[in-house]
Each structure stands twice: as structure tokens, then as C-alpha cells.
Amino acid sequence: MACPMRSIVDDSMGQDGTQLGNEAGMLYGEYLMLDKLLSAQRMLSAESSKPVHDEHLFIITHQAYELWFKQIIFEVDSVRSLLDVEGLDESHTMEILKRLNRVVLILKLLVDQVMILETMTPLDFMDFRHYLRPASGFQSLQFRLLENKLGLKQALRVKYNQNYQTVFGDDPEAMESLHKSEQEPALLALIERWLERTPGLNTHGFNFWGKFQATVNKMIKEDIEAAYREPNENVRKHRLQDAENRREIYRSIFDPSVHDALRSRGERRFVKIKIFGA
Numbered sequence: 001m002a003c004p005m006r007s008i009v010d011d012s013m014g015q016d017g018t019q020l021g022n023e024a025g026m027l028y029g030e031y032l033m034l035d036k037l038l039s040a041q042r043m044l045s046a047e048s049s050k051p052v053h054d055e056h057l058f059i060i061t062h063q064a065y066e067l068w069f070k071q072i073i074f075e076v077d078s079v080r081s082l083l084d085v086e087g088l089d090e091s092h093t094m095e096i097l098k099r100l101n102r103v104v105l106i107l108k109l110l111v112d113q114v115m116i117l118e119t120m121t122p123l124d125f126m127d128f129r130h131y132l133r134p135a136s137g138f139q140s141l142q143f144r145l146l147e148n149k150l151g152l153k154q155a156l157r158v159k160y161n162q163n164y165q166t167v168f169g170d171d172p173e174a175m176e177s178l179h180k181s182e183q184e185p186a187l188l189a190l191i192e193r194w195l196e197r198t199p200g201l202n203t204h205g206f207n208f209w210g211k212f213q214a215t216v217n218k219m220i221k222e223d224i225e226a227a228y229r230e231p232n233e234n235v236r237k238h239r240l241q242d243a244e245n246r247r248e249i250y251r252s253i254f255d256p257s258v259h260d261a262l263r264s265r266g267e268r269r270f271v272k273i274k275i276f277g278a
């Protein structure tokens with residue numbers, strides 16, 4: 001594939017990709033270290049002289065996951081260091097947003113990638129599954145690092161994953177990086193700190209929160225009145241229930257006791273003042 005920037009930054013390359021001059025620049029394959037990357041697909045089924053076609057897809061898919069994990073960690077680490085300051089330089093917020101949006105798109109891509117893996121049937125997988133033993137997705141170090149860096153708390157892991165570090169026990173470097181990722185401020189904590197500092201919520205008598213609450217109450221009251229005017233009984237019931245549900249959701253934000261109860265069950269992570277900021 002021709003690099004679109006090539007003609008701007010370097011005119012030593014002809015349209016057909018041949019080197020025109022003899023500048024000591026790097027070539028595509030060298031720069032991307034394709035010799036390493038493309039020789040890292042070791043099909044165990046082929047090595048044991050019974051090649052299973054789908055093992056290649058399985059390896060490539062998981063390698064692609066790990067490469068994208070690496071990129072996400074790179075972005076999240078950079079955002080964390082931009083946020084990990086006393087007063088955030090507002091000129092950094094666009095860059096932070098840009099990087100986090102990029103992370104969201106990568107995560108979507110990773111979810112979509114499952115479809116490709118699913119072109120392999122369970123029976124196809126059974127043909128080479130025994131070669132993988134004892135490998136497991138639970139051994140993905142980058143996945144665990146990412147969880148910690150985003151802010152997943154130990155107590156909120158599903159029971160089966162509570163001792164997620166055990167599989168890395170024989171690898172001191174992995175254990176060290178996991179420990180570090182648990183100690184360092186996670187993205188969630190840094191965002192909370194930033195929200196807490198958000199100015200303007202109650203300055204010069206503006207009282208953002210009071211205005212917000214009054215507007216929500218007015219909106220729900222109007223919805224309920226409109227629902228009562230609905231002639232169809234089923235639709236009326238549905239709309240009333242809908243308004244009630246929304247009232248409950250807002251109550252859980254307005255009422256500190258409801259909010260704290262949700263937080264203690266782990267169903268809400270932000271403390272109240274930070275929700276105000278958000």
C-alpha cells in the first residue's frame with residue numbers, strides 16, 4: 001500500500017515503490033519490523049504435522065487484540081499523565097478528548113473483531129484446542145493492566161476473577177507491573193479529581209444544582225400531565241411508568257442517601273460532588 005505522506009515528506013520513491021535515490025532511509029518493512037511481526041505466527045498444529053487451517057486465524061486475531069491493547073494502554077497512560085497535575089491546563093482538554101475518543105473507537109473495533117473469530121465454529125476450534133493448553137485468555141497481562149489503569153477495583157471484579165494475579169505468579173516483571181498499575185492513580189480517579197475541581201457550579205449565586213433540579217422536576221411534572229391526557233389506557237400506563245422510572249433515576253442523583261446506597265452496592269462509582277461536576 002502506498003503511503004499517502006510519502007510524496008510530501010520524501011521524493012526519493014517512485015510511484016511504483018522503487019527507490020529512486022540511494023538515501024539511507026528506512027523502507028516500509030524495516031520501519032514496521034515486519035520480519036519480526038510476520039514470523040510470529042507459530043502454528044502448533046502444523047508443527048505436529050497435522051495443520052489445522054483455523055489456527056492461523058486464532059493466532060492473528062489474538063495478536064491483533066494484544067497490539068490494540070498496547071495502543072489503548074499507550075493512549076490511556078498519556079491521558080493519565082496529562083490529567084495527573086494540580087490544575088489541568090485547559091489547552092490539553094481537546095487532546096485528552098481526542099485520545100479518549102480514539103480509545104473508544106479501538107474498543108468498538110475489538111468488539112467487532114469477535115465476528116471474524118466467530119467464522120470459526122466450535123468444532124473447528126476443537127481441532128486445535130488441545131495444542132493451546134494451558135494457555136488461556138486469563139493470562140493476558142495487558143488486559144489486566146488496562147483494567148487497573150482504567151480504574152477497575154478489586155472488589156468489583158466478578159468472583160471468578162478475584163485472584164486474577166495468580167496466573168502471573170511465576171513472572172516477577174508481570175507482577176511488578178500489575179502492582180504498579182494498582183497503585184498509580186487510575187483514569188477514573190483522575191477524572192473524578194478533575195470533576196471535583198470543576199468551577200462555576202455555585203459561583204456568584206448561580207446555583208447550578210438548584211436550577212438543574214427545578215428544571216428536572218418541571219419536566220417530569222409536564223410529562224406526567226401529558227401522560228394523563230393520553231386517551232389510550234395502555235399507552236397512558238406506559239408513559240406514566242416511564243415518567244416514574246425517570247423520577248427515580250433523578251432521585252438517585254438528587255437524594256444523597258439513595259446515591260450513597262447505590263455506591264455502596266458498587267452500582268455507582270462517582271461520589272456526589274463529582275456527579276455535580278459531570
Ligand SMILES: N[C@@H](CC(=O)c1ccccc1NC=O)C(=O)O
Pocket residue numbers: 062129132135136137138
Ligand atoms: N482456555 C481456553 C483457551 C483460551 O482461552 C485461549 C488460549 C490461547 C489464546 C487465547 C485464548 N483465549 C482467548 O481469549 C480453552 O481451553 O479453550
